[in-house]
Amino acid sequence: MPRARPTEPRTETDGPARTVLTGFVPDRLTPVPIHHQLATHLQQAIASGDLAPGTLLPSEPTLVEMLGVSRPTIRRAMQRLVDTALVVRRRGIGTRVLPPRVSRSIELASLHEDLERAGLHPTTQVLDLGLTPATDRVADLLEVRPASPVLRIVRLRLADDVPIALMTNHLPEELAPITSTEIETTSLYRLLRAKAVNPHIANQTVGARRATPEEADTLQEPSSALLTVDQVTYDDRGRAIEVGHHLYAASRYQLHSALLRT
The missing domain is CATH 3.40.1410.10 (Chorismate lyase-like)
Incomplete structure (x- = not known):
């Protein structure tokens, strides 16, 4: 009996991630850094649900090609999302959108x-x-x-x-x-x-x-x-x-x- 063929995983540039990212147009006339513009764009997409939990974001080289910005700019934007617990980066896997915290928010105390x-x-x-x-x-x-x-x-x-x-x-x-x-x-x-x-x-x-x-x-x-x-x-x-x-x-x-x- 032939073995069932495994489902092909979606590539990193398929679906919502590509739609959200191709909608980003950096404003080079504003004093706001481009990495901040990109991070804000992705934060809003995550908050609205356009980037659902589990979505795999494109790799840095792919983002450089898609958006026409430098690799350090991409890296800083992604690090901002990591710092604010919106995405997680795994070596060999990539950057995925994290699910929202449902247990309780961590409250900072002075x-x-x-x-x-x-x-x-x-x-x-x-x-x-x-x-x-x-x-x-x-x-x-x-x-x-x-x-x-x-x-x-x-x-x-x-x-x-x-x-x-x-x-x-x-x-x-x-x-x-x-x-x-x-x-x-x-x-x-x-x-x-x-x-x-x-x-x-x-x-x-x-x-x-x-x-x-x-x-x-x-x-x-x-x-x-x-x-x-x-x-x-x-x-x-x-x-x-x-x-x-x-x-x-x-x-x-x-x-x-x-x-x-x-």
Whole structure:
């Protein structure tokens, strides 16, 4: 008896993905980067259902040929979708649209909120607050032009009057003004939510290093050991709303996470 012939898989350029992508026309006259335009176009297609969960997107070389843009532009747009948990990239398989999260959204919490839940009394000293020209790194992460104004906030966070973290945050200029009084009395995320900006997902890089003498003195860290956390936070529309560089006193702070095998 002859064996049944397996169903041929759809190629990456068939169906909805090709329709959605051929509808993208980059605007080269606007200051908005093309990779941001492409990422936004795909985000909207995913949100509307035009790109259904499981849809396989074309490879980078195919996208370069289809759209007439550079490979680095494609790579940055796709990384934006990965960062906002809209697609997953698998070596040897490609980039697929992820299904929506149906269990519950992961709620970001600030250190202020974490300390409150732990039964500690958080206080804040504002060390610097104001608009400043964006460095190349901050501009890249916030997707603004280099040297354009961004809001810089430097805070010393204390728990029961003991220093625990030295936190530097950069936000897009449109999220200003934020006052020292607001920063001293509540969490940054609460302030953003009050502006109808909803922190939704963040990428974190955790590291460790020795403190400079000034940092060790500010944090009153006798071991001079610091836990470092670099973070980019996105809102529920996929927009980068915060770049954070946080230094934690290693003797008084630790990160805990649950790991799930998938």
